[in-house]
Every structure is written in C-alpha cells, then in structure tokens.
Amino acid sequence: MRMKPIAAMLAVALGTTAVGLAAAPPPGKAALNAVAARQTQMKRLREATKAINGYIQGAHDDSGQVRAAAATLQDVGSKMPHLFPRGTAVGVGTSRAKPAIWSERAAVSRRIAAFRAAAANFARAAATGDKAQIAPQFRAVGAACKACHDPYQAPPR
C-alpha cells in the first residue's frame, strides 16, 4: 500500500500551512484603525465632490457649499501622503489599497501631488462662484482621483 509517501505529503502540506498561518498574524488594531481613518478621509472627499456636483448640475445654488468643499479637498490632500502606512493593503479590514502602492511610492507621490494641485486650482475657481470656471476644474479633480484609483484601487470586497 502506498500510504507512506501520501502520509508524508500530507504532513508537509499541513506543516507548511501551520507555519504560514503562524508567520502571518491577523491585522492588528493599528492597521485596522489606519484603514478606517483613510476611508473616512476618502468619504469626506466623496461628500465634498457630491456637493460640488450638485451645484454644477443645478440641484442647489449654494456657492458657500462649493467653497467649503474646496477647503475639504485641500485638507484631505494635505493629509493624503500620511494615509498609506505600511501594512494597510488589501486584506486588512475593508482596505482597497493595492500592494503596488508601497512598491511604487514615487509614482503614488506624483499622483498625490497632482491631486493637491488640482484641488488648489479648484479652490481658486470656487472662489469666483462662476460655474463656467468651476466645472472644468471639477472635472480635473475627478481625473486626478481616477489617475490614482485606476492603477491602485482594488474592487470592493
């Protein structure tokens, strides 16, 4: 009966699994909190862009909301470089941050800088209250979001 080789293979498989599980502890509280904090900031961006979108589409005419939203975009932009600590990639909580973010830091930094520039340009347009200036700058902000999301954001879990 060929039990010995099968038993050996089974032992190796179980052993490696055990070692693997031991070597990769579940994400700690700090990592989960960091993911939650990042997603909170992204939600602020969502609310801000929603208010701007509403103004441009004519759902409301409160230009004060647009200026406040512009300030939010800049605030989150200033926090952005610190929102991606190591150990918060896909697999940690509901993180959608692809691991490539940490192997391509220079490219990611450029994209963050581009977003902050777009947010600054938008703030200048928002100060005028003029839809004709606000709309194209808003689209540029959207493009800056997309430029990072396309390569580095995973689909929802």
Next chain:
Amino acid sequence: MDSRKALVWDLPTRLFHWSLVVAVGGLWWTGERGPIETHALLGYFVLALLLFRILWGLLGSETARFASFLRGPSAGVEHVRHLLARGPLPHPVGHNPVGGWSVILLLIVLITLSVSGLFLYDDEIFWAPLNAWVGEGMEAALDRLHHVAFDFLLVLVALHVAAIFLYWAVKRANLVAPMLTGRAELDPDAPEPRTAGLVLALILAAIAAAAVWALVSWGPVLAYS
C-alpha cells in the same frame, strides 16, 4: 424542393439582438477604460432595449414571444438527443428549447447589470441616477453584484457564441443568417410564424424609452422628496 424560406425573426427582434451586441461591447470597453458617462448612457440604452424585449416577448411576433419558445425539461432533453444524434436537425422555428432558456438567462443577467448600475458611484465624480436611494451597505453590495454579474455575462456570451458555432460546424445549421436576414427554411408542413406589426413595435419601443428617461431624470429628484 419541399422546404421553403419564410420570415422567422422579425425586424424589431433582429434590431434588438444586434443593438445589444454593439451596446454590450461598448459597455465592456467603457466599463474598463471609461468614460463613465458613456458607460452610463449605454447602460440606459440597454435598459430600454431589455424593457422593449420583455414587452415584445409578451405582445410581439410569435417567435419572439416567451410563451412560444419556453418549454419544459422533456423538450430540452429531446433537443439535446437530436444534437447528439447523427444527421441534420429539424428546421427550427425560432428559439429551440435549450436556446430559449439560455435567452432567459442572458436577459436576467443583463437586467441585473443594468438595474444594479443605476445605484452606483464610481469612486470619483459620477453618481448614477438612483444612488441616493440606497445606503452605504446596499451600494457596496450592488457594486459587488454588478461586477460578479459581468463575469457571469462573459461566460454566457462565450457559451452562446460557442453554441452558435457548434450548431454550424457539427449540425450544418446556420443560425447567424436568419438573425441577420430574418429568413430561414421551414419544414414543408410547418406554418409561417405570425408577425406583429412594426407600428406596435414602435409604440412599445417609445414606451420603453420614455420609462427609462423618466427613471433617469426624476430618480435623483425623487430621492430627496
């Protein structure tokens, strides 16, 4: 010659089918690369196509009606036996029993895709018309459903194309030509399928288009009232 050619697929059904092919291709492309606004417009178009198809399946030409091509398991089994046996198939009049159910499956998946899409946010600056109707958890679930349904659709489309090819390669049954020209050979004693009028098709298409337009235009407004 005993068999003769007759109109098996009417114009509205054929237009529906090929419009869907082009639209789904465009949706796939824009879904991967954007722009999201084009993806959404094509999605509304497909939703209207599907609404039309349902109405046409209830009120339209004979071969398009669900009642005419949806058969029980025994008919499906018999069709498979014909496929596996040697020799040509009997001339079909419209969808065969197996094809009929795969049509329903495709329609269900496409409806799932176009309806779920109405509730989504693209993580940048596009909110689909009914996004305000759902909370965070439901939106995330519909987003996952939208993506899973698309994987399903790819498999179904691949099976559909493979089946059409196999019908031709193995059974010498060309199913593409009738869906293009509408005409196919009928068995000598088979009656010609009844066609519903183009006027009815235009009315139903207008109803479908109006319904989608109303949903997309008033949906966002209704969410706040």
